Amino acid sequence: MAKYLVATLEHLAALKALADGNRRYLGFVHRTALLRSIEREEVLAIVQGEDILGFCQYYQRRDGIVTIYHLVVAESERRKGLGRALVEEVGRRAAGAGCRQIRLKCPDGLEANAFYQRIGFQHNETEGGHRQALIVWERCLAND
Secondary structure, eight states, X not given: OOEEEEOOGXXXXXXXXXXXXXXXXXXXXXXXXXXXXXXXTOEEEEEETTEEEEEEEEEEOTTSEEXXXXXXXXXXXXXXXXXXXXXXXXXXXXXXXXXXEEEEEEETTOTXXXXXXXXXXXXXXXXXXXXXXXXXXXXXXXXX
């Protein structure tokens, strides 16, 4: 049974390995940036036994917006609802902290764009990227 937890330093090597294995989707994920996010408790991981099945690295901004930097699920575990569950958990935590929105950018042409649309994100704008256009996605949070 998979469980969702806040990643700790003991997960760093496995998180980095998963990110490196998905570099074509994520780009290069810096170990130091991942470490800082872990220290701020802003990395959620899906763990089954000793295996990291996926993770979401995000940043809770002071202006009430949560920015997702990286969201990845191991290829063998995709299409099982794990990515959606990670985003939902980030949303629950963010709403509980008074945040009002989740935002992320995804390179144009990636299959992940259809995923974000399916789970309730709205295409806000397209902006120029270093190598290709980036789709900016936003999703409002309920703060009850």
